[in-house]
Amino acid sequence: MASSAAPARLPRHPAERIGGLLSLVSALLWLGQAAFIAWALADLLEGSGARALWAVPGVFGIALLRAGLKYAADARLAVAADAVVSGLRARIVSGEAATTAPSVAGGPGAVAALACEKLDTLRPYLMRYRRARLRTSVLPLLILAIAFWHSWAVGVVLLMGGPLIPVFMALIGWAAQEASEKQMVEVGALNDLLVDRLAALPDMHLIGAGDRIVDSFAEASDSLRTRTMAVLRVAFLSSTVLELFSALGVAMVAVWVGFSLLGVIEWGAWGATLTPFAGIYLLLLAPEYFQPLRDLSAAWHDRAAGEAVLDELALWREEERPALMTSGTAPVRPATPLSIRLAGLVLRRDAREIAYPDLDIAAGDRIAITGPSGAGKTSLLRALAGLERAERGAIEVDGAPLDGTTADDWRARIGWMPQAPHFLNRSLRYNIGFGAPLGDDVLEAAGVAPVLETLPRGDLTPLGERGAGLSGGEARRVTLARALQAAPDLLLADEPTADLDDGTAAAVIDGLMRFAEAGGTLVVASHDPRLIARMDRRVEVPS
């Protein structure tokens, strides 16, 4: 599955081809550089050695050219790799922004790890694998031809060493890929685990169980090490096999050439005697015969790691996630009085279906949605905000069904108070107004003003995850301020007084009532009798 689908999953970039060719030329130039070195040494042996010095500028010139070409090749390949990686990253970001359903590929930590570090592991794959493959398809054949030209014995040594390498490589590479896929999954899971445990750290500290969290993390990290070593052991084994072939090949060539030059061996060179030039030249070429194969093997592991990331990416992409209801255009907030109608609405929560009573809501209504814990009050509010789709039945807003074409305009007129707010890693001010200036009246109405006085940097105080640094009541008041900030027509509030003491609860209820008295429509999910008593109507969600 992994290898056959590779080209389609990994986009190509024109710079990659140029980079590969430049790198091939640079490798081929070694043949010339080696010839100069061999010629100089042979001249010292056979002739006067007077001309040998002429080889030095040749060696230096070619080495310079090779270095330059390699630099250019790397630059082109880097351009190609950057383009591909940024493209894939952009696709993840836009994909995550297009839905509100969690991914099966993992929690926020896993998706972020995929978009950040894991995509970066494609870079070596892109920069090394295809280049190594190109070199492997040209250089060894050429060197083999040169070897056979001078000596069939050296040719046979190289021929024997060469083809065995791909066989071993395939076997070992196959094992390595399986192992590294497992390891990649583990890395993401470890990160998710860590985010989750860290969020629980303060609580665990309070019940004296912080060490348990540390221990469970140590276990996870140790299991990661064991798995990583399993991958590495296979990876090192394959490169060791290659090095062994390469070293033995070079040693055999050296020994045969030495014996031939001595005249001890008189076979292997097409009946003629081997010249010193040919002998030294063959010795210089022998390591380069194996080098592309070794590069390919190293890149093979990059490829295995890259393919594992591509598999994960494919899993992320293939998953059907319900798209967020949106048209993608700038919303136009309707000026007409709002209306909501629920008719035969059924929502799905996991395996359970929740049926809701029919309901009409008009502008200025105050509705309490009640029912036992877990009955489905929150799901109804989510559906009213266009975050959840009806399994059956319909939600009509402003006289039209709530769907992708109407949801944006509809949301522009609602304020939203979830029970567990998620604050962004930004200032309190941004978390309330999303960049809009804050009105003093809103801060006053939501009771945030006294909160600001106790904060070290006022409304510029950065908020942590779950609004850490704010008490439960303070966080609730901040979400109320956020909901009131854009002067909405409808306010959806999920248990707005839960976890609050009498005084704060009364303040929040007052804030909500002031909104209602100014003509706002209020839908609250609650089982707080103080709040329910202030509503016009009560809708019971049966359990």
Add this chain to the structure above:
Amino acid sequence: MKPLLRIAALIWREDRRAFLRGLALSVLVLAMGAGLLGLSGWFITAAAAAGLAGTGVLFDVFRPSAVIRFLALGRTAARYGERLTTHDATLRALARLRVRLLQSTLRKPYRALERLRANAFLNRLTADIDALDGVALRLLLPGLAGGIAILLAAVIVAWLVHPAIGALIGIGYLAVPTAIFAIGLRRAERPSRQAEAGLQALRSRLIDLIVAREDLAVYGQLTAARTRVEEAAERHDTARQHLQRVERRAGLGLDLVSAVMVSLALGAGILLVQAGSITAAQAAIGTFVALALAEAVAPVQRALSDAGRMIQAARRVGPEVEDNTVPEGVPAAPSALPLKVNGLTYRNGADLFEPVSLHVAAGETVALTGPSGSGKSTVLLCVAGCLRASSGTVRLGDADLTPAALGQAVVMVPQRHALIGGTIAENLRLADAGASDDMLWDVLRAVALDGVVAGKGGLRARLGFRGAGLSGGEGRRLALARALLRRPDVLLLDEPTEGLDSVTAAAVMAGLRAALPRAAILMAAHRAAEIDAADRQHVLRPARTVR
């Protein structure tokens, strides 16, 4: 550079013998590689000379060819051993580093812990420690091994060939790559810092987008959030390209070094042969060794691309991991001692409340009431030892509460509960790893959650991350059940029945008391269900000073 060296020493000390073995093997690999090529070159050239002179029969072929085979096999074996040894030692050292970092964080003041943004902290823990895995593998070992191998090769060449060529190789291959590394390090510092900052921003913003996307969607902010993620990605990419350029230039520099060294070794060899000081075979040794040593300096390029990241990581991680930590206490048998609070105040600019003095006897429940913001949670946190009271004492029986005794005897359940991804049993066993299934069911029954858990499929039912899958009230009760497993002498509860209907709330209060008949329970309360369940009420009065 200094923090990096400190971390390097720390990593090295974690497994000194393994790293020394790894270093010896690395030197062996490089030396044998240079030896293999140099000896082969000498062998062939000398053989050719002997062949040409007609003295081939006298030439000893067997010893050199045996050594060539030995070097070929030995190098391969040494390489495998070196890689396994150093990688395993590094991974072990890093695992220990991670745990130390987590432990030291756990010992931070509660307020700091609470404000710690888990995302930012996660980034640091994973990215920094991942970056540090290169300290030994890509910086320390290749640097030391390369230096030693080059020196060794230079000395041998000076002895076998000619001192001039030995000096040339030694100075050229040691000095210039070192200079390239030093210059490259300075150039790479800024882009590497920017690339890292960009990546952290990218991750933190992407996590923000995913976690808060429902809220963002309702407020029409999803597009803005996405743009911010893309901005961070762009910043990261630009800095990264800059960094790669620095790294490529260093690579070019190293290639030029080896070009110059090979040419010089060859040229000097030729001149010396012409002068009659050395033979052609000796000249071959110099040239081939110069070719082989390119391998010893190649790691400089890779080291450069990582060094910036490593230095930053070391700077952040270093101070954290050097402190030694004390273990927390384990659950102990209840001792039935009264909780005595005397004249407790907490000052945050101004006093928050009037001095609190109260006693809670074993088996007694006291409700702490008072208007919002009067500091009920603060009192509980002071008693729990998470905040430092400005004055006053907290004692258990007649003993002051020491940090070790705190986690053991005093347990607090805060307003916002935190559950973890995993099974219900795993969530509970965080409090007591050895608890049997029966004990788990007992505490679930105490908080009237047994029916819900049974309905979800029992103790092995899985919760999503942060306990997703339970409603607010269910999660709250699971957190209470977890606290019961610690069997504390003093149980501190912050509005324990919030989010529960009054029938369940009363059942939970009764269940808590029944499960811990001898514990002193102090709770911040405002609901009737809570106050009714208490034996007494203590009203917290706001301090009269004007703010």
